[in-house]
Amino acid sequence: MTWDRIADRYIELAESRATSSFHHLTDFFHERLRPLSGKSVLDIGCGHGWLAHSLATQGAVASGVDGSESMIKQARLRYPDLAFHTADLVGGLGPAGAVSGYDAMVARFSLQCIAHLDRLLGDAAVALRPGGLFLVSMPHPAFYMRERVEDPVTKERYRKVTGYLEHETRILPDFGGHRYFHRPVSWYIQAFARHGMHLDDMREPPQQPDTVGDRKWEDWSSFEKWWSTIPVFLGLGFRKAATGG
Ligand SMILES: C[S@@+](CC[C@H](N)C(=O)[O-])C[C@H]1O[C@@H](n2cnc3c(N)ncnc32)[C@H](O)[C@@H]1O
Numbered sequence: 318m319t320w321d322r323i324a325d326r327y328i329e330l331a332e333s334r335a336t337s338s339f340h341h342l343t344d345f346f347h348e349r350l351r352p353l354s355g356k357s358v359l360d361i362g363c364g365h366g367w368l369a370h371s372l373a374t375q376g377a378v379a380s381g382v383d384g385s386e387s388m389i390k391q392a393r394l395r396y397p398d399l400a401f402h403t404a405d406l407v408g409g410l411g412p413a414g415a416v417s418g419y420d421a422m423v424a425r426f427s428l429q430c431i432a433h434l435d436r437l438l439g440d441a442a443v444a445l446r447p448g449g450l451f452l453v454s455m456p457h458p459a460f461y462m463r464e465r466v467e468d469p470v471t472k473e474r475y476r477k478v479t480g481y482l483e484h485e486t487r488i489l490p491d492f493g494g495h496r497y498f499h500r501p502v503s504w505y506i507q508a509f510a511r512h513g514m515h516l517d518d519m520r521e522p523p524q525q526p527d528t529v530g531d532r533k534w535e536d537w538s539s540f541e542k543w544w545s546t547i548p549v550f551l552g553l554g555f556r557k558a559a560t561g562g
Contacts, residue, residue, distance in 0.1 A: 319494070319495050319496065320383075320384065320385035320387070320388060320430075320495065321385050321386055321387045321388075322493065323492045323493040323494070323495060324364075324365070324385055324387035324388045324391065325387070326492045326493050327364065327365075327388075327492045328364075328365045328388075328391060330492060331364075331365070331367070341454075341522060341524075341525075341550045342425075342454040342520065342522065342550055342552045343368070343371070343425075345452065345454060345520055345552045345554075346368065346372070346423050346425070346452055346454075347371075347372070347375065349450060349452055349518065349554055350372065350377070350421055350423075350450070350452070351375075352376070353372055353375040353376045353377040354375070354376030354377075355376060355377075355378065356376075356377045356378065356420040356421060357377070357378045357379075357380075357416075357418065357419050357420050357421075358372050358377045358378070358379045358380075358419065358420060358421045358422065358423060359379075359380055359381070359382065359410075359413055359416075359419050359421075359422045359423070359444070360372070360379060360380070360381040360382070360422075360423050360424075360425070361381075361382060361406065361410075361413075361422055361423065361424040361427060361428075361437070361441070362382075362383055362384075362406065362424055362425070362426075362427020362428070362430065362431065363381025363382060363383045363388070363392060363401065363427075364383055364385075364388045364392070364427075365388050365391040365392050365395060366381050366388075366391070366392030366393075366395055366396050366399060366401060367395075368381075368423060368425050369381040369392070369396070369399055369401075370395070370396045370399065372423070373396070373398075373399060379399055380399060380400040380401065380402070380413065380416075381399065381400075381401045381402070381413075382401070382402040382403070382404050382406070382410060382411065382412075382413040383401070383402075383403065383404075383427075384403065384404060384405045384406060385403075386403055389401050389402070389403045406427075406431050406437045407431060407432055407433050407436065407437070408436055409436035409437055409439065409440040410437065410440040410441065410444060413444075414440040414441075414443070414444050416444065417443065417444050417446075418444075418446045419444050419445050419446060419449060420446060420449050420450075421445075421449055421450045421451070421452065422441055422444075422445060422449070422450075422451045422452070423451075423452045423453075424451070424452070424453045424454075425453075425454050426454060426455055426456070428453055428455055428505070429455045429456060429458075429497055429498055429499070429500075430495065430496065430497065430498070431498065432486075432496075432498055434508060435508070438508060438509060438511075438512045438514070439512055441512070441514070442512040442513050442514055442557060445514070445557045446557070447557055447558065447559050447560055448556065448557060448558075448559040449556070449557050450517070450554060450555070450556055450557075451509070451514050451554070451555040451556075451557070452518075452552070452553070452554050452555075453505070453552070453553040453554075453555070454550060454551065454552045454553075455550070455551055455553075456497070456549060456550060456551070457521065457548050457549050457550055457551040458481070458499060458500060458501055458502055458551070459478060459481060459501075459502070460476050460478070460547050460548060460549050461549045461550070462487075462489065463476040463477055463478050463479075464476065464477040465477075465544075474540070474543045476547055481501055482501055483499075484498070484499060484500050484504070485498075485499040486498055486499070487499060502551065502553075505553060506553070509555045513557055513558055514555035514556065514557050515555060515556060515558070516553065516554070516555060517554045517555060517556040518552070518553065518554030519551070519552065519553055519554070520551070520552030520553075521548035521550075521551060521552075522548060522550060522552070523545045523546065523548065524544055524545050524546075524547065524548055524549050524550070525545060526541045526544045526545065528541060529541055
């Protein structure tokens with residue numbers, strides 16, 4: 318699996334970017350799941366396990382599942398007290414789906430890496446307790462990796478969206494190259510709804526450029542201010558119906 322090949326590079330970058338845009342939307346998970354004490358939370362596509370761990374430090378009974386043996390090996394080494402499972406999520410939750418009654422599931426920057434989500438969402442809908450939350454963050458399908466352009470005459474800046482509604486497989490260069498499955502936002506909302514999980518929250522946080530450091534907004538350059546107005550990350554929250562579904 319590609320992620321086995323690039324796991325070391327991903328982990329190195331993730332750990333060296335403690336305060337950067339890498340952590341965009343991490344607060345979303347904590348905020349929506351508070352109070353975490355005693356809540357069972359499954360981290361789907363957990364990578365090296367840091368989010369499961371950060372939820373566990375707030376009292377959650379957190380576990381994780383990922384398709385990359387290398388990622389899961391690192392997760393187990395780092396956080397031996399947490400349960401981590403290996404499964405190709407295209408086929409569903411695997412051993413993580415044997416547990417039922419999860420209070421919540423989180424998928425941070427993983428769903429867009431998975432070629433087919435139907436079995437995963439079907440298993441998640443069964444394993445989540447009625448009323449449970451499924452929180453997602455991902456690159457914003459409309460704006461992430463869209464070329465930045467400045468009109469040579471008007472100087473107007475924009476991101477160049479060359480296609481949106483068509484599903485597309487792209488190769489992203491990040492971390493040494495991996496596949497990214499582009500799907501429009503409405504597709505995700507409908508796919509979750511088909512499995513009885515309905516949109517409950519949506520976040521499009523302004524983008525803070527890594528270059529601004531501690532500078533106040535007034536002191537940002539016009540480019541940095543413009544940059545912040547187009548969200549490149551998206552947060553979605555889905556809730557399973559409290560009864561049935
Ligand atoms: C961008 S990383 C995100 C990791 C972690 N959630 C984080 O926030 O750091 C994407 C993760 O999805 C996992 N992944 C990709 N395709 C998968 C699949 N088919 N089954 C299981 N995991 C998969 C990768 O192994 C990788 O750990």
